Amino acid sequence: xxxxxxxxxxxxxxxxxxxxxxxxxxxxxxxxxxxxxxxxxxxxxxxxxxxxxxxxxxxxxxxxxxxxxxxxxxxxxxxxxxxxxxxxxxxxxxxxxxxxxxxxxxxxxxxxxxxxxxxxxxxxxxxxxxxxxxxxxxxxxxxxxxxxxxxxxxxxxxxxxxxxxxxxxxxxxxxxxxxxxxxxxxxxxxxxxxxxxxxxxxxxxxxxxxxxxxxxxxxxxxxxxxxxxxxxxxxxxxxxxxxxxxxxxxxxxxxxxxxxxxxxxxxxxxxxxxxxxxxxxxxxxxxxxxxxxxxxxxxxxxxxxxxxxxxxxxxxxxxxxxxxxxxxxxxxxxxxxxxxxxxxxx
Numbered sequence: 001x002x003x004x005x006x007x008x009x010x011x012x013x014x015x016x017x018x019x020x021x022x023x024x025x026x027x028x029x030x031x032x033x034x035x036x037x038x039x040x041x042x043x044x045x046x047x048x049x050x051x052x053x054x055x056x057x058x059x060x061x062x063x064x065x066x067x068x069x070x071x072x073x074x075x076x077x078x079x080x081x082x083x084x085x086x087x088x089x090x091x092x093x094x095x096x097x098x099x100x101x102x103x104x105x106x107x108x109x110x111x112x113x114x115x116x117x118x119x120x121x122x123x124x125x126x127x128x129x130x131x132x133x134x135x136x137x138x139x140x141x142x143x144x145x146x147x148x149x150x151x152x153x154x155x156x157x158x159x160x161x162x163x164x165x166x167x168x169x170x171x172x173x174x175x176x177x178x179x180x181x182x183x184x185x186x187x188x189x190x191x192x193x194x195x196x197x198x199x200x201x202x203x204x205x206x207x208x209x210x211x212x213x214x215x216x217x218x219x220x221x222x223x224x225x226x227x228x229x230x231x232x233x234x235x236x237x238x239x240x241x242x243x244x245x246x247x248x249x250x251x252x253x254x255x256x257x258x259x260x261x262x263x264x265x266x267x268x269x270x271x272x273x274x275x276x277x278x279x280x281x282x283x284x285x286x287x288x289x290x291x292x293x294x295x296x297x298x299x300x301x302x303x304x305x306x307x308x309x310x311x312x313x314x315x316x317x318x319x320x321x322x323x324x325x326x327x328x329x330x331x332x333x334x335x336x337x338x339x340x341x342x343x344x345x346x
Contacts, residue, residue: 183213
């Protein structure tokens with residue numbers, strides 16, 4: 001019987017957006033160092049990204065907005081988890097859905113944040129810190145205090161990912177380039193001047209993003225068709241990450257692409273409008289630059305961010321001008337190229 005089986009193994013349930021999943025990778029690494037590689041429950045696009053991560057044994061795709069929608073999907077996955085007889089579950093996802101999955105699967109040790117609405121279903125409750133980077137806050141589930149040494153946000157790209165990115169760039173005839181990520185699932189986070197920025201640059205640009213970002217990518221391509229290529233919707237997420245890895249820098253809204261850049265070590269010019277890095281989702285690299293209108297008293301207006309500006313002026317993004325972003329990008333690229341010259345003796 002299941003109740004008499006020796007329970008072993010660890011499952012982490014994180015069915016939030018891709019950016020949240022990337023910021024969960026330090027927790028995955030910490031748990032793998034303690035217990036061995038873990039299993040992860042994640043949405044399909046996140047499952048693709050985590051495949052091959054050295055801290056992950058298996059990713060269980062959970063399509064909570066599609067095939068697994070509703071409580072029928074919860075019950076199906078709970079039965080699957082129950083058969084695996086996990087010893088412990090960690091829940092950076094604070095939802096009732098995540099808590100119900102592991103409770104119904106009879107996982108005996110269930111660790112989540114005490115502020116979660118589903119905390120009554122946890123066997124161990126951890127106080128979620130109010131401050132610090134989100135990756136560090138999530139890692140407190142493993143007993144790592146904010147400010148302590150933490151495994152990095154890391155993706156663990158493999159050879160095929162990099163080879164596919166290199167082949168695409170070779171097909172396009174692109175050497176050095178800048179990556180743009182003009183999309184976001186939150187409308188008010190989108191900076192509308194990516195086309196103008198592309199038109200003013202003297203470098204190749206590769207646009208990356210999810211399939212839904214195609215209209216924004218097309219605007220950038222149209223602004224400078226001789227120098228801009230789009231990989232939006234054309235490559236898997238890990239190949240998008242490999243493209244970012246090869247870029248001199250990434251210009252991005254507050255979106256998953258920012259965290260992909262962190263995970264592969266590419267510096268970013270991060271454009272923050274309705275949100276701010278103080279909420280815990282900013283970049284982490286030494287060359288990263290955050291741009292935003294710090295003088296606006298209405299910022300931040302919401303977390304994770306509204307679809308449209310609540311005050312109907314969107315000044316936080318509308319008044320973040322192209323020249324400011326271009327200067328920040330140029331400064332990042334200059335530092336990157338200076339270090340490259342030192343390494344190569346050029």
